Amino acid sequence: MVSVIIPNYNGADFLGDCLRSLSEQSFKNIEIVVVDNASSDGSAKLVEREFPDVKLVKLIENRGFAAAVNAGIEASKGEFVILLNNDTRVEPDFVAELHASIVKSDVAMAAPKMLFSRDTNIINSMGLGYCVTGTNHDIGFGREDGPQFAENRYIFGPCGGAGMYRRSMLEDVGPLDEGFFMYYEDVDLAFRAQLAGYKCISVPSARVYHIEGAGGASLPRPRNYYFTRNALAVIAKNFPRRLLFRHFHALLWEMTKRACSPMLTGDFSALFGYLAGLGRLGDALGKRRSIQRRKRVPDEYIEEMLVKNRSVLGGIDLRGRPAVTKEGGP
Numbered sequence: 406m407v408s409v410i411i412p413n414y415n416g417a418d419f420l421g422d423c424l425r426s427l428s429e430q431s432f433k434n435i436e437i438v439v440v441d442n443a444s445s446d447g448s449a450k451l452v453e454r455e456f457p458d459v460k461l462v463k464l465i466e467n468r469g470f471a472a473a474v475n476a477g478i479e480a481s482k483g484e485f486v487i488l489l490n491n492d493t494r495v496e497p498d499f500v501a502e503l504h505a506s507i508v509k510s511d512v513a514m515a516a517p518k519m520l521f522s523r524d525t526n527i528i529n530s531m532g533l534g535y536c537v538t539g540t541n542h543d544i545g546f547g548r549e550d551g552p553q554f555a556e557n558r559y560i561f562g563p564c565g566g567a568g569m570y571r572r573s574m575l576e577d578v579g580p581l582d583e584g585f586f587m588y589y590e591d592v593d594l595a596f597r598a599q600l601a602g603y604k605c606i607s608v609p610s611a612r613v614y615h616i617e618g619a620g621g622a623s624l625p626r627p628r629n630y631y632f633t634r635n636a637l638a639v640i641a642k643n644f645p646r647r648l649l650f651r652h653f654h655a656l657l658w659e660m661t662k663r664a665c666s667p668m669l670t671g672d673f674s675a676l677f678g679y680l681a682g683l684g685r686l687g688d689a690l691g692k693r694r695s696i697q698r699r700k701r702v703p704d705e706y707i708e709e710m711l712v713k714n715r716s717v718l719g720g721i722d723l724r725g726r727p728a729v730t731k732e733g734g735p
Contacts, residue, residue, distance in 0.1 A: 407435045407500055407569075408483030412473035414442040416491035417451050419616055424456050426494045432501035438462060438481050439491075440473040469586035470565070478572075478580060486575065488591075490566040492616040494522065502611035503569040506557065513574035513598060514605035516563035518554065519543075522614040526550050529615045532560040532568075532607050533595055536715035537652045537708070538659040539640045541592045544607070555609050561710060562595020562605045567613045574603050578699065582638070584688065588628065589635035596643040599710070602701040626674065633663055633678030634685075641682075641689035642696055645704045648711075 409427060413420055420439070427437055440462040441449045452461050462480050464473065478486055485504060489495070499517065507515040516532030528550055530543035543564060545554055563569065565581075568591070578597040581590045595605065640649070640656060649656075664676045682689075 406483040407432065407485045407487060407504055408478070408481035409435060409437045409487045409489055409500070410474055410477035410481060411437070411439045411489050411491050412442065412470050412477065413439055413444060413448050413491045414467055414473075415444045415446040415448060417444070417446045417448045419492045420448055421451060421455065422494050423489070423491055424452070424459060426496075427489075427500075428456075428458075429497050430495075430500045431498050432504060435500055436460060436481060436483060438477045440464065440477040440480075442467040442469070442473050469583065471581035471585050471587070471590040472583040474565075474590075475580040475583060478575065484572055485569055486572055487569045488563075488565055488567065489613075490615060492522075493519075493567060494614045495567075496612045499611050499613060503608055506606060506608040506611070507569055507571070510557070510604075510606045512559075512606045513571045513603035514563050514595065515569040515611070516560060516605060516607045517567050517569075517611035517613050518550070518607075518609045519564060519567050519613050519615050520550065522616045525614055528554060529617055530564040530566065531609070532605065533562040533564060533592055534714040535561045535592050535596065535639075535711065537648070537655060537711035538715060539636055539644075539656045540659055540663075541589070541636075542714075557609070558607050560605050560607050561714065562591065562598065565591030565594075566615060571603075574598055574601075577601060578603070582642075582692070584685070585635045585638065586631065588631040589639055593635070593639045593642065596639060597696055597699075599707065600643060600645075600696060600700045600702060627672070629667055629672065629674040630678040630681070633660075633675045634682040635678075636660075636663075637679060637682035638685065638689045641686055642693045645697070645700070645707060647704050648708050651708075 438460045439452050442464050443466050462476050503515045519529040521527045521529050528545035528548050531545040534544045535541045578601050582593050667675045
């Protein structure tokens with residue numbers, strides 16, 4: 406069985422389209438779980454009224470993306486788990502293609518081809534491209550879909566907006582870190598999985614269309630705050646010690662740029678995010694000990710992946726978006 410987990414907060418405007426697309430899947434052995442983060446727009450009633458076969462988990466407060474996903478996983482039964490944003494629409498073979506690829510390749514994670522709803526020829530994400538500077542980018546972001554995005558490839562991990570995971574892997578490395586609230590929790594999970602020896606494959610034949618940004622419309626703090634705070638946590642928890650020292654200059658320079666660049670326009674939220682991250686460093690380092698004890702791959706394997714991901718970037722902004730050139734970007 407495949408369990409599809411959809412965290413939702415005030416997504417009534419687009420949740421129905423997402424659920425209708427899932428009801429048309431060629432792969433039938435699925436369960437759909439919507440976790441509602443105390444929405445005030447009638448989202449939960451919409452699910453109860455129009456989608457009675459969907460399992461609805463109601464949280465009493467908005468606990469963020471990570472906590473909602475974890476609640477959904479706990480309430481589900483599938484051997485495979487798909488995380489899916491509420492502002493997405495999937496093609497009929499979406500689940501079938503992900504399931505077939507993850508089983509055939511004997512990997513633990515699979516990333517679909519996510520395209521923009523507003524322009525279905527433009528890539529939103531082919532998966533995560535975390536690199537040695539401690540930043541992440543969505544592979545292929547902003548580029549026109551084409552033959553270069555048609556092959557299955559090993560990558561760092563799936564984007565949290567759409568991706569499949571083996572439940573056995575989640576039970577081994579642990580659930581999403583609820584301290585992140587939102588953003589970079591997918592990077593953290595993929596890093597923990599890679600350290601433990603689990604691999605991810607991209608599956609271009611599984612297609613999903615995304616209304617980017619809808620899920621972050623009502624955050625308690627600016628997005629830059631979460632990006633920098635959580636990026637620091639990912640580094641503190643997951644970077645192997647030898648790589649941390651070897652690439653410390655690149656990590657420090659990138660953090661300085663990310664903190665200072667928005668300040669030129671009067672935005673101090675990235676700096677405040679780093680300061681908050683420093684305040685939570687003790688918690689991150691405590692988690693680091695168990696993560697590093699579970700490490701089953703050599704440092705060289707991780708380093709090669711992170712350095713390779715850095716080489717595809719011609720520049721990266723605070724949100725992890727590669728610079729896009731007139732020729733189509735990196």
